[in-house]
Amino acid sequence: MSDIIIIGGGPAGLMAAEAASQRGASVCVYEAKPTMARKFLMAGKSGLNITHSEPLDRFLSRYGDDAVRLAPFLRAFPPEAITAWMAGLGIGVKTGSSGMVFPQQWKASPLLRAWLRRLDAAGVQFFPNHFWQGFEGEALVFKHGGENILVKADRAIFACGGGSWPRLGSDGGWRKGFEAAGIKLLPFQPSNGALLVDWSAHFVERFHGAPLKGVRFRVGDVSSRGEAVVTKSGLEGSGIYQMSEALRQKMAAGEQPILEIDLLPDSQMARLEKRLEQAGKKESFSNLLRKAFGLRGAKASLVREAGQARGDLPKGLKRLPLTVAGFADMERAISSVGGVPWEALDDNLMVNARPNVYCVGEMVDWDAPTGGYLLSACLAMGLVAGRAAAK
Numbered sequence: 001m002s003d004i005i006i007i008g009g010g011p012a013g014l015m016a017a018e019a020a021s022q023r024g025a026s027v028c029v030y031e032a033k034p035t036m037a038r039k040f041l042m043a044g045k046s047g048l049n050i051t052h053s054e055p056l057d058r059f060l061s062r063y064g065d066d067a068v069r070l071a072p073f074l075r076a077f078p079p080e081a082i083t084a085w086m087a088g089l090g091i092g093v094k095t096g097s098s099g100m101v102f103p104q105q106w107k108a109s110p111l112l113r114a115w116l117r118r119l120d121a122a123g124v125q126f127f128p129n130h131f132w133q134g135f136e137g138e139a140l141v142f143k144h145g146g147e148n149i150l151v152k153a154d155r156a157i158f159a160c161g162g163g164s165w166p167r168l169g170s171d172g173g174w175r176k177g178f179e180a181a182g183i184k185l186l187p188f189q190p191s192n193g194a195l196l197v198d199w200s201a202h203f204v205e206r207f208h209g210a211p212l213k214g215v216r217f218r219v220g221d222v223s224s225r226g227e228a229v230v231t232k233s234g235l236e237g238s239g240i241y242q243m244s245e246a247l248r249q250k251m252a253a254g255e256q257p258i259l260e261i262d263l264l265p266d267s268q269m270a271r272l273e274k275r276l277e278q279a280g281k282k283e284s285f286s287n288l289l290r291k292a293f294g295l296r297g298a299k300a301s302l303v304r305e306a307g308q309a310r311g312d313l314p315k316g317l318k319r320l321p322l323t324v325a326g327f328a329d330m331e332r333a334i335s336s337v338g339g340v341p342w343e344a345l346d347d348n349l350m351v352n353a354r355p356n357v358y359c360v361g362e363m364v365d366w367d368a369p370t371g372g373y374l375l376s377a378c379l380a381m382g383l384v385a386g387r388a389a390a391k
């Protein structure tokens with residue numbers, strides 16, 4: 001029997017394993033997949049944005065209402081502690097002009113390899129291909145090689161991830177076991193995912209795959225400058241992901257979710273009005289967009305797609321309204337919300353109704369935009385729960 005069992009070998013689980021083993025606990029990590037941290041590796045494919053270098057208060061504000069519960073963890077393992085921890089693994093960082101922090105090597109694999117080596121050397125044991133199914137009394141039931149095996153430990157830390165990209169392992173298969181144990185869960189919803197927009201056939205045919213660069217997105221009071229790509233079913237990209245929470249709130253309130261796009265964020269309204277005045281009245285609409293406002297291609301077509309007429313200009317270019325039909329499904333979302341509600345957990349992330357059982361990472365119901373905030377919180381939660389469990 002080990003002191004502590006970690007269920008789920010993603011970043012939150014591995015950090016819990018490290019923190020607990022540093023405090024002298026004997027630790028075993030049980031993972032459903034044949035290898036650890038598949039989503040972490042996928043996250044690194046287009047650059048592992050592991051944290052952000054902005055001042056801590058601003059950093060914490062990115063977590064919205066969840067900052068109240070997450071702040072103690074993030075203060076215990078703030079961005080500079082993450083980069084120091086990486087340095088300890090021999091991984092330098094580079095910081096982009098926007099403040100986003102990446103490993104020097106850009107991807108996740110060198111970091112993961114060094115991390116697993118260090119855990120192994122510290123005596124942490126790994127049990128891949130073990131899928132946790134439920135509790136049986138005090139024991140944990142895992143499916144392994146077609147058989148059910150029972151495992152006992154003093155404490156268990158669950159780090160099974162959210163519901164997005166289920167093929168990488170975090171498929172919500174743990175939910176049944178939690179619900180059977182009387183732990184109430186919130187349904188998963190995609191976050192930081194693509195938006196669905198009912199494009200016209202003409203627009204999709206001509207512009208799917210086209211980037212929208214240098215624009216500003218706005219939903220109510222929330223706005224973000226960024227980029228997106230037109231897809232067959234809507235829009236995706238970092239600028240869009242920042243709008244997830246605000247859009248979800250509108251949908252939950254039964255309001256029509258409208259995404260406003262400022263196509264000319266560097267131009268003041270008065271300047272655009274002047275340009276409109278100066279433009280020849282006889283210009284066709286597309287010529288007017290091109291000559292007076294420099295808009296062509298997907299951006300110009302988007303103006304028509306959003307139903308803006310000549311009379312709506314220039315306001316329609318600064319606040320181009322797109323009706324959002326919903327979020328694309330979980331399969332491709334960067335993260336999810338839902339899962340274990342905060343009310344079910346104490347300040348050390350222990351399940352109130354099940355002493356000695358902890359939950360960390362994305363399986364807990366919190367949300368954050370992309371920019372390094374997701375991984376930062378997963379690592380910080382793992383650290384705090386690992387230390388608490390090892391006490």
Ligand SMILES: Cc1cc2nc3c(=O)[nH]c(=O)nc-3n(C[C@H](O)[C@H](O)[C@H](O)COP(=O)(O)OP(=O)(O)OC[C@H]3O[C@@H](n4cnc5c(N)ncnc54)[C@H](O)[C@@H]3O)c2cc1C
Binds near residue numbers: 160
């Ligand atoms: C394409 C993509 C890009 C991303 N890029 C970034 C980024 O740049 N920056 C950032 O901050 N975040 C990024 N993320 C999000 C980030 O990867 C996740 O938030 C993070 O991996 C969640 O960590 P976790 O440990 O909580 O869960 P996961 O990483 O999902 O790990 C959970 C682990 O638990 C295992 N498991 C699940 N159920 C069971 C079970 N029943 N029994 C045993 N094991 C189980 C899974 O196999 C998995 O290995 C990205 C995500 C995706 C999909």
